[in-house]
Amino acid sequence: MATPVSDSLESERPVDVAQIERSLAELWRNEQDGDAAVTRAALWNVVAHTSTSEHHAQATEVLSRASAAVPQRSIVINANAAAPPEISSWISANCHLVGGGKQMCSEEIAIVAGGDRIHRVPPLVNALLLPDMPVAVWWMGDLPNEHEEYVETLLDPADRLIVDSSCFDSPQDLELVGRVAAKTTTIPADLNWIRLEEWRAATASVFDPPDMRGRLTAIRRVRVVAGAKEENFFGDAIESLLYASWLTTQAGDGADDAIDYRFERRMSDAVGQIAFVEIVFEDGSSASISRDRERGVLMMNVDGIVSMPDSVTRTIEKQTDALIVRQLKQSSGDRVLVRALPMAAKLAKRLR
Amino acid sequence: MTVEAPVVDTNPLREGLEQERVPDASCLVIFGASGDLTQRKLMPALYSLAHDGLLPAGQTIIGFARPDFTDEAWRMAMRDACNKFARVRPVDEAVWENFAKGIFYVRGDFNDPEAYLRLNQRLQECDRSRGTGGRRIYYLAVPPNFFPVISEFLGAEKMVNDPERGGPFTRVIIEKPFGHDLASAKELNRVAVTTFRERQVFRIDHYLGKETVQNLLVLRFANGIFEPFWNRQYIDHVQFTVAETVGVEKRGGYFETAGITRDIIQNHMLQLVSLIGMEPPVAYEPDAVRDEKVKVLRALREFPRGHEEDCAVRGQYTEGSVLGEPAPAYRKEPSVNPESRVETYSAIKLFIDNWRWADVPFYVRAGKRLPKRVTDISIHFRSAPYPLFNKMSTLRMSSNVLAIRIQPDEGISLKFDSKVPGPTVRTAPVTMEFRYATSFGAEPPEAYERLLLETMLGDSTLFARRDEVETAWAWIDPLLRAWANDGRAPEPYPAGTWGPEAADKLIEKDGRKWRRP
Numbered sequence: 001m002a003t004p005v006s007d008s009l010e011s012e013r014p015v016d017v018a019q020i021e022r023s024l025a026e027l028w029r030n031e032q033d034g035d036a037a038v039t040r041a042a043l044w045n046v047v048a049h050t051s052t053s054e055h056h057a058q059a060t061e062v063l064s065r066a067s068a069a070v071p072q073r074s075i076v077i078n079a080n081a082a083a084p085p086e087i088s089s090w091i092s093a094n095c096h097l098v099g100g101g102k103q104m105c106s107e108e109i110a111i112v113a114g115g116d117r118i119h120r121v122p123p124l125v126n127a128l129l130l131p132d133m134p135v136a137v138w139w140m141g142d143l144p145n146e147h148e149e150y151v152e153t154l155l156d157p158a159d160r161l162i163v164d165s166s167c168f169d170s171p172q173d174l175e176l177v178g179r180v181a182a183k184t185t186t187i188p189a190d191l192n193w194i195r196l197e198e199w200r201a202a203t204a205s206v207f208d209p210p211d212m213r214g215r216l217t218a219i220r221r222v223r224v225v226a227g228a229k230e231e232n233f234f235g236d237a238i239e240s241l242l243y244a245s246w247l248t249t250q251a252g253d254g255a256d257d258a259i260d261y262r263f264e265r266r267m268s269d270a271v272g273q274i275a276f277v278e279i280v281f282e283d284g285s286s287a288s289i290s291r292d293r294e295r296g297v298l299m300m301n302v303d304g305i306v307s308m309p310d311s312v313t314r315t316i317e318k319q320t321d322a323l324i325v326r327q328l329k330q331s332s333g334d335r336v337l338v339r340a341l342p343m344a345a346k347l348a349k350r351l352r
Numbered sequence: 353m354t355v356e357a358p359v360v361d362t363n364p365l366r367e368g369l370e371q372e373r374v375p376d377a378s379c380l381v382i383f384g385a386s387g388d389l390t391q392r393k394l395m396p397a398l399y400s401l402a403h404d405g406l407l408p409a410g411q412t413i414i415g416f417a418r419p420d421f422t423d424e425a426w427r428m429a430m431r432d433a434c435n436k437f438a439r440v441r442p443v444d445e446a447v448w449e450n451f452a453k454g455i456f457y458v459r460g461d462f463n464d465p466e467a468y469l470r471l472n473q474r475l476q477e478c479d480r481s482r483g484t485g486g487r488r489i490y491y492l493a494v495p496p497n498f499f500p501v502i503s504e505f506l507g508a509e510k511m512v513n514d515p516e517r518g519g520p521f522t523r524v525i526i527e528k529p530f531g532h533d534l535a536s537a538k539e540l541n542r543v544a545v546t547t548f549r550e551r552q553v554f555r556i557d558h559y560l561g562k563e564t565v566q567n568l569l570v571l572r573f574a575n576g577i578f579e580p581f582w583n584r585q586y587i588d589h590v591q592f593t594v595a596e597t598v599g600v601e602k603r604g605g606y607f608e609t610a611g612i613t614r615d616i617i618q619n620h621m622l623q624l625v626s627l628i629g630m631e632p633p634v635a636y637e638p639d640a641v642r643d644e645k646v647k648v649l650r651a652l653r654e655f656p657r658g659h660e661e662d663c664a665v666r667g668q669y670t671e672g673s674v675l676g677e678p679a680p681a682y683r684k685e686p687s688v689n690p691e692s693r694v695e696t697y698s699a700i701k702l703f704i705d706n707w708r709w710a711d712v713p714f715y716v717r718a719g720k721r722l723p724k725r726v727t728d729i730s731i732h733f734r735s736a737p738y739p740l741f742n743k744m745s746t747l748r749m750s751s752n753v754l755a756i757r758i759q760p761d762e763g764i765s766l767k768f769d770s771k772v773p774g775p776t777v778r779t780a781p782v783t784m785e786f787r788y789a790t791s792f793g794a795e796p797p798e799a800y801e802r803l804l805l806e807t808m809l810g811d812s813t814l815f816a817r818r819d820e821v822e823t824a825w826a827w828i829d830p831l832l833r834a835w836a837n838d839g840r841a842p843e844p845y846p847a848g849t850w851g852p853e854a855a856d857k858l859i860e861k862d863g864r865k866w867r868r869p
Contacts, residue, residue, distance in 0.1 A: 041791060043791055069792075071791060104789075197369065200365065200369060201369055201405060203365055204363055204365035204366050204369060204374075205374075205408075205409055207363050207365050208363055208366075208374055208376075208408060208409070209376075209483070210376070213362075213363055213364075216364065216365070247365070250364045250365050250367060251364070251365075252364065329792075334368055335368065336367055336368035337368075
């Protein structure tokens with residue numbers, strides 16, 4: 001929760017696009033003259049790309065909350081080619097109490113561009129990035145894989161591309177992310193992948209005992225049941241796809257042909273979220289993990305016998321800002337995700 | 353499972369997960385389970401580890417002490433303790449329910465062989481029911497005089513597995529003080545290695561579990577910019593301060609036998625000196641790091657015999673006030689001899705006689721009832737060689753200071769001179785600051801959490817090795833003996849001040865001043 005320092009810092013003020021940096025400097029200089037102990041901090045440049053005003057407002061709110069945990073210069077873009085041709089900007093600061101009476105503040109810049117003016121956004125963003133700090137581009141919504149060049153221009157300075165694959169509408173989106181990983185220095189990150197972490201942790205626990213580790217190469221069937229609604233949206237299947245891809249690639253030989261993958265849908269409000277996983281080994285034995293909604297934990301069952309206490313894995317719903325924070329706290333990219341992406345794209349084709 | 357599977361060393365599914373390293377489940381036996389340390393630190397730390405998903409399924413904790421508890425009663429007591437002292441509180445029902453399944457209690461006297469039989473029986477039951485596979489960690493949260501008897505019984509009852517023979521691990525954690533002097537430390541270590549191998553012994557110095565202390569290694573060896581300046585060519589001197597506002601509280605009896613030099617300087621502060629003074633280790637591995645630390649301790653210059661006061665000052669607080677509250681004199685504290693000559697403040701100037709640090713003084717001070725609670729290290733760089741600016745000033749140019757705040761408000765700041773805006777060239781000191789809370793937001797884990805987890809994982813990098821402990825004692829013992837024999841009382845200082853005047857003189861005679869942390 002932001003703690004107001006002063007109205008001048010907290011409230012948004014419209015500024016001339018060409019004068020954003022100067023206006024920010026002025027904002028801080030004015031604040032230094034006041035009595036409040038204010039520290040300006042930034043560990044990241046976070047550029048959020050949106051295409052609707054609703055997403056723009058949502059991104060602003062999410063990054064404002066995330067900046068309490070990871071100080072950052074946020075640049076939130078709303079670029080809509082169908083809107084009237086204009087470009088405008090606002091600046092504000094987002095402050096949090098950090099103890100000792102000090103306020104820690106992050107800067108927020110909002111840019112709204114329409115029509116052909118959207119092409120002025122990438123160079124403007126480049127000019128506004130804090131030097132020496134890494135750059136994360138958070139692409140809200142579906143990736144415009146049909147406009148790959150536009151994506152590439154914005155990603156040019158990016159160290160990290162953050163997407164939420166649950167918004168993807170086709171396997172081509174997964175492939176585009178895979179290409180970014182393979183061909184550029186931008187490392188992809190996926191909020192959906194972070195949501196999957198509790199399932200990965202619970203599955204890893206099954207294979208923690210030394211005698212179970214060797215069985216990873218004996219997996220013959222992976223059955224994943226996820227929540228769904230009547231309409232069939234591609235993004236709803238991605239959590240299951242990523243899970244199965246991760247298990248296969250990490251298990252060692254990547255011999256996916258030897259594994260029978262079964263992706264099942266169960267009507268539920270928790271659309272896209274995994275509810276049950278079953279892993280069957282070559283000798284017919286199995287391990288399963290299920291979500292206990294009431295207790296908010298994942299339960300493991302190895303070969304039908306609960307021979308070990310259940311490992312507690314929390315299944316608390318994570319807000320988007322918490323997922324973003326998790327991504328930004330990882331100083332290096334997630335090589336495990338990068339490894340799993342090609343397999344996920346491959347399995348996605350089997351869905352069709 | 354019926355098919356014989358090949359053994360794989362690590363679990364590949366752990367790669368990239370927050371819990372990348374998960375230890376194998378073991379039985380952790382806490383000797384002295386009814387004590388303060390267990391309630392305030394150990395159980396809350398273990399619970400927090402469980403909360404963060406860092407304990408393996410099946411991890412078992414067995415309390416061993418004299419008071420009569422049932423398993424359930426002890427669980428309840430520990431739940432209360434976690435609710436009061438855990439980093440993450442109140443306790444989470446689902447986590448606690450699972451965590452409590454692994455908590456047991458065995459009543460017994462440390463001198464009673466029957467009690468060890470009962471304990472061993474319980475351990476074996478846990479191996480069967482909880483999959484702990486014979487793996488043992490014995491935590492001796494007891495005064496050092498119980499160490500020989502406990503380790504003797506553990507050995508006699510065959511409750512210790514020799515790692516040379518393979519099989520499940522046995523580890524023992526020992527709390528400080530590691531002896532009272534060099535002779536007793538050597539004896540303690542001798543007893544330890546009659547039952548355990550050195551690599552099974554984990555000597556806890558909780559300072560090493562602090563994030564900021566670990567960050568000393570990162571600061572020095574993950575950044576290329578510091579190493580070229582980290583030597584006698586560029587560093588004028590180094591200061592270490594461990595200041596406490598509290599007195600001896602309920603520990604008057606113990607403190608009378610120890611004093612601040614044994615309590616803080618011999619262990620915590622010499623660890624800090626080692627980390628600041630050490631050479632880069634060849635790897636971030638237990639022995640590689642500790643080899644370099646012990647070299648620093650070996651290079652400490654001996655105290656000048658008969659002239660110890662040239663480089664060491666001791667003080668004792670008298671009546672005063674701290675943070676606005678009246679504070680009694682040390683000699684009026686409970687369980688303290690009214691004529692006590694035990695020091696509550698100690699300041700030492702030491703030298704590390706090696707190529708890197710020759711003739712660079714390290715000033716170390718620790719005290720109770722000082723104005724504020726702070727642990728701080730400051731690296732004072734040499735001044736610019738020629739006063740290009742401020743020629744008219746009679747003041748010496750302020751030096752550059754790299755200050756590392758260990759606690760509280762952990763962080764690092766760098767002081768340097770900058771031009772004051774205006775038509776004339778005037779300079780003023782400014783600071784660049786890094787604060788953990790500002791940059792990383794999240795609260796760091798407690799030192800005991802990290803150290804308990806490292807023990808379960810078998811990584812002893814953050815624990816003191818036998819030769820470290822003995823070398824530290826070998827250096828400080830002559831000073832303590834000289835103080836014990838000189839018949840003089842410590843210099844008095846009023847509670848709430850920065851120590852006795854003699855401590856100021858110790859540094860001022862070298863043309864320097866204590867930094868106000």
